[in-house]
Amino acid sequence: MTQSIVVQVGQCGNQVGCRFWDLALREHAHVNKKGIYDEALSSFFRNVDTRRSDGGAAQITGGKISTLKARAVLVDMEEGVVNEILQGPLREVFDSTQLITDVSGSGNNWAVGHWTYGSTYREQIVEQVRRAAEHCDCLQCFFLIHSMGGGTGSGLGTYVLKLLEEEFPEVYRIVTSVYPSAEDDVITSPYNSILAMRELTEHADCVLPVENQSLVDIVNKIRHMSQSGKGGSVIKKDSTVISSKGGVSGVEKPFDAMNNIVANLLLNITSSARFEGSLNMDMNEITMNLVPFPRLHYLVPSLTPLYTLADVNIPTRRLDQMFSDAFSKDHQLIRADPKHSLYLACALMVRGNVQVSDLRRNIERLRPTLPFVSWNQEGWKTGLCSVPPVGHTHALLALANNTCVRPTFSELRERFSKLYRKKAHLHHYLQVEGMEQACFSEALSSLSSLIEEYSQLDATKGACMPDAPRLSIAT
Amino acid sequence: MSVVTVQLGQCGNQVGQEFFSVLCNDSNNAKDKLYKDCGHERFFREGPSQDLTARAILIDMEPKVICQTIAKAAKSGKWRYGDNAHFCQKRGSGNNWANGFSVHGPKHKEVVQDLVRKEVEQCDRLSGILTMMSLAGGTGSGMGTYITQCLRDMYPHTSILNHVTWPYNTGEVIVQNYNSVLTLSHLYQFSDAILVHENDTVHKICAQLMNIKHISFNDVNKVITHHLGSVLQPVYTASSSRYSRNPIGEFMSSLVNHPEYKLLSLQNIPQMSSTSLAYSVFNWPGLLKHLRQMLIANARMEEGIDWTVRAPSVSRSDRGRPTRELGFNRSLANLLILRGKDVASAEIGGFKDPALYVPWLPVESAFSSWSSAVPFNGYEKSATLVSNSQSLLGPLNSMVGKAWNMFASRAYIHQYMKFGISEEDFLDSFTVLEQVISSYSQL
Numbered sequence: 001m002t003q004s005i006v007v008q009v010g011q012c013g014n015q016v017g018c019r020f021w022d023l024a025l026r027e028h029a030h031v032n033k034k035g036i037y038d039e040a041l042s043s044f045f046r047n048v049d050t051r052r053s054d055g056g057a058a059q060i061t062g063g064k065i066s067t068l069k070a071r072a073v074l075v076d077m078e079e080g081v082v083n084e085i086l087q088g089p090l091r092e093v094f095d096s097t098q099l100i101t102d103v104s105g106s107g108n109n110w111a112v113g114h115w116t117y118g119s120t121y122r123e124q125i126v127e128q129v130r131r132a133a134e135h136c137d138c139l140q141c142f143f144l145i146h147s148m149g150g151g152t153g154s155g156l157g158t159y160v161l162k163l164l165e166e167e168f169p170e171v172y173r174i175v176t177s178v179y180p181s182a183e184d185d186v187i188t189s190p191y192n193s194i195l196a197m198r199e200l201t202e203h204a205d206c207v208l209p210v211e212n213q214s215l216v217d218i219v220n221k222i223r224h225m226s227q228s229g230k231g232g233s234v235i236k237k238d239s240t241v242i243s244s245k246g247g248v249s250g251v252e253k254p255f256d257a258m259n260n261i262v263a264n265l266l267l268n269i270t271s272s273a274r275f276e277g278s279l280n281m282d283m284n285e286i287t288m289n290l291v292p293f294p295r296l297h298y299l300v301p302s303l304t305p306l307y308t309l310a311d312v313n314i315p316t317r318r319l320d321q322m323f324s325d326a327f328s329k330d331h332q333l334i335r336a337d338p339k340h341s342l343y344l345a346c347a348l349m350v351r352g353n354v355q356v357s358d359l360r361r362n363i364e365r366l367r368p369t370l371p372f373v374s375w376n377q378e379g380w381k382t383g384l385c386s387v388p389p390v391g392h393t394h395a396l397l398a399l400a401n402n403t404c405v406r407p408t409f410s411e412l413r414e415r416f417s418k419l420y421r422k423k424a425h426l427h428h429y430l431q432v433e434g435m436e437q438a439c440f441s442e443a444l445s446s447l448s449s450l451i452e453e454y455s456q457l458d459a460t461k462g463a464c465m466p467d468a469p470r471l472s473i474a475t
Numbered sequence: 476m477s478v479v480t481v482q483l484g485q486c487g488n489q490v491g492q493e494f495f496s497v498l499c500n501d502s503n504n505a506k507d508k509l510y511k512d513c514g515h516e517r518f519f520r521e522g523p524s525q526d527l528t529a530r531a532i533l534i535d536m537e538p539k540v541i542c543q544t545i546a547k548a549a550k551s552g553k554w555r556y557g558d559n560a561h562f563c564q565k566r567g568s569g570n571n572w573a574n575g576f577s578v579h580g581p582k583h584k585e586v587v588q589d590l591v592r593k594e595v596e597q598c599d600r601l602s603g604i605l606t607m608m609s610l611a612g613g614t615g616s617g618m619g620t621y622i623t624q625c626l627r628d629m630y631p632h633t634s635i636l637n638h639v640t641w642p643y644n645t646g647e648v649i650v651q652n653y654n655s656v657l658t659l660s661h662l663y664q665f666s667d668a669i670l671v672h673e674n675d676t677v678h679k680i681c682a683q684l685m686n687i688k689h690i691s692f693n694d695v696n697k698v699i700t701h702h703l704g705s706v707l708q709p710v711y712t713a714s715s716s717r718y719s720r721n722p723i724g725e726f727m728s729s730l731v732n733h734p735e736y737k738l739l740s741l742q743n744i745p746q747m748s749s750t751s752l753a754y755s756v757f758n759w760p761g762l763l764k765h766l767r768q769m770l771i772a773n774a775r776m777e778e779g780i781d782w783t784v785r786a787p788s789v790s791r792s793d794r795g796r797p798t799r800e801l802g803f804n805r806s807l808a809n810l811l812i813l814r815g816k817d818v819a820s821a822e823i824g825g826f827k828d829p830a831l832y833v834p835w836l837p838v839e840s841a842f843s844s845w846s847s848a849v850p851f852n853g854y855e856k857s858a859t860l861v862s863n864s865q866s867l868l869g870p871l872n873s874m875v876g877k878a879w880n881m882f883a884s885r886a887y888i889h890q891y892m893k894f895g896i897s898e899e900d901f902l903d904s905f906t907v908l909e910q911v912i913s914s915y916s917q918l
Contacts (some may be wrong), residue, residue, distance in 0.1 A: 001537070284568075289570055358645065381649045467880055468883035
């Protein structure tokens with residue numbers, strides 16, 4: 001069993017991270033009735049005996065749970081969010097040493113986050129990550145959570161990404177990036193996003209892009225369903241993908257609903273690595289199967305079901321509906337329509353009481369409706385995990401490496417260009433030590449060539465590609 | 476004479492566990508004491524209190540499956556795995572053949588060799604080694620290939636039978652075609668024979684013959700191990716009065732008569748759910764007629780057989796190019812195994828027809844027949860046909876084609892290069908398999 005470390009950077013990163021830890025505890029409490037510190041728990045938590053003066057290394061798996069500490073490093077350049085966590089019900093889960101904070105924030109300036117704070121806090125961050133890594137038997141993966149539009153998450157977050165690659169090259173880096181919507185109130189968010197994109201393309205193993213607007217839409221959809229409450233279709237309250245019910249935290253804060261979705265994404269993606277199943281799917285299998293070319297590692301996530309109806313009779317139709325929904329544009333976590341773009345690869349991670357025949361039936365059913373690239377016509381990676389998420393009997397996470405990210409990136413580039421043409425706010429960036437005009441142009445060209453790669457693949461869509469001529473053997 | 480089984484990867488271990496389960500139950504239920512003892516001795520070690528320990532080694536690069544497998548066996552109460560018969564790591568192979576073959580294999584070579592040696596030492600006489608793995612993943616396929624090579628070096632005179640699970644056509648793993656091509660091409664160099672089960676075929680059997688509504692991997696594994704058990708359980712191979720003492724060796728000499736032809740497939744009849752079985756009666760002529768046509772028409776199960784396909788008519792003097800009949804599946808060698816009531820009365824002449832075989836081999840060396848009067852695994856009468864024929868040509872060709880298409884775009888190649896497999900290595904593998912395809916096509 002391997003361990004993963006979560007590195008949460010910036011306000012968004014930490015708020016999402018907070019929800020993640022809460023829901024992770026809830027999920028494990030649901031499954032782990034005997035209070036034994038098992039392998040599944042150890043993937044994200046240490047078991048610590050706080051009575052011991054050294055903070056305890058009571059990490060023997062199989063023993064009773066003493067105090068659980070998250071394998072996490074929390075970074076923020078202003079104290080508000082992290083302090084809230086420390087005063088909230090999750091305070092026991094974090095050691096004060098795992099937190100790295102400053103006071104004044106990054107002012108929504110990528111350059112400040114990346115260069116100023118990056119160099120200032122580099123050693124501290126490396127030290128904390130190293131400590132967390134030392135507590136791991138076999139560290140497989142870093143989960144970096146941040147937003148793209150701000151200063152800390154975006155700038156310092158990507159600095160940390162580079163740092164992780166340098167210090168721990170063997171460990172996978174899976175980044176969950178929250179992209180700003182077009183109506184974002186941070187004016188410089190396009191700059192921050194494009195500057196960060198370059199780092200993601202070059203240093204991440206894979207990126208799970210998430211758009212705020214999609215999260216808002218999903219939240220609204222669920223709220224609408226639960227309020228319209230038609231007879232017989234009442235939603236089980238703690239079963240929605242936005243619910244915090246059953247977790248440690250009591251009061252629900254704004255953005256909690258949206259952040260819970262992202263937290264659930266992370267729980268689902270690691271479920272097969274933590275729990276048993278008839279067809280396991282580990283993190284390294286995800287990076288292997290879904291990344292055909294090193295730079296094209298942006299995987300569009302979609303989660304189903306969004307809620308469970310209280311109606312207990314769940315016919316097979318509902319199961320098939322779950323698969324269909326995974327490909328509908330309402331369930332994607334970015335505003336894109338993968339069905340109308342080109343699939344390079346697709347992974348289906350199923351949780352709960354679902355058998356291989358259900359999986360096969362649905363793949364066969366959906367396959368003709370989905371355009372796949374010519375050299376990967378059957379490009380499916382599947383996983384079956386027996387343990388469903390809390391409140392559901394089954395669930396599905398789909399990760400698509402699909403050219404539908406191209407319009408999203410193009411739009412981002414548009415917004416960037418609008419500002420850059422006028423050199424608006426540039427001086428705030430250029431006056432930061434370490435930052436040069438070249439950073440901007442390089443970031444822009446990196447994004448452009450990425451978009452171009454996706455375009456070229458898109459162009460092959462629908463074209464009937466002839467099979468490559470086979471090797472001929474002398475007979 | 477004992478057989479040691481090496482289970483590799485998730486599939487290998489899951490199938491392996493079911494395999495020993497079937498063997499144990501079948502042996503225990505047999506009324507013939509000799510059969511029971513022979514079966515036990517072949518696959519299990521018997522402890523002082525008559526408890527059975529499987530002669531097996533479990534290998535995986537991550538721990539969850541092995542833990543589950545060992546627990547499941549122990550739960551049966553009838554047999555278990557040895558206490559130190561397993562080896563696992565933490566990280567898995569990530570579905571990467573190169574990782575399994577070039578990294579995990581060499582790194583853990585000595586530990587695995589040790590485990591095998593210890594298990595072999597506990598056999599009075601080692602009759603053969605059986606490996607179980609899948610083609611699609613990283614550990615079973617990559618590390619399994621490396622380990623097979625090691626075993627070949629360690630035991631140059633022992634027969635090694637590689638049992639492989641061929642993945643579903645519509646993907647379980649995206650890089651499955653790459654992994655399969657790399658595995659098959661390497662295994663071909665040093666394996667004695669490769670016995671194939673295709674997931675798609677077994678799935679159809681579960682759906683159409685066994686009438687299972689929600690097919691799980693457990694169901695699939697039960698069918699696979701039923702087939703395997705029907706081959707490897709005690710049987711009379713020659714007209715001797717004792718159960719064969721060298722089943723795997725004789726298996727090889729019956730089926731692999733030319734080093735260029737090592738791919739074996741298997742058909743078994745009858746197959747049905749246990750509820751239907753209670754009401755069914757079979758006779759040998761009916762069973763054998765169906766089985767023969769299944770061979771000729773390359774039908775994977777006894778439903779939907781195309782009866783219009785016929786063996787070409789050929790006279791022994793006409794040893795030129797064999798005539799090609801549409802849909803006809805030509806064999807190099809066949810092994811027929813009959814188990815159950817009245818086996819002596821079964822008329823097997825139909826399988827000796829020279830028209831079924833290539834003209835450059837005498838029929839006597841192309842066809843063998845084994846039998847046992849003991850009913851197998853609940854079936855009053857059952858027949859298994861293991862073939863070295865063109866039946867895997869279609870799937871192999873299709874798999875190589877898809878892998879080649881993907882290779883042409885160089886997709887995923889960087890993932891293999893990271894662990895030391897180069898484009899050259901890929902090209903070599905493709906060449907080996909194109910040769911195999913060519914050889915089988917020309918039969």
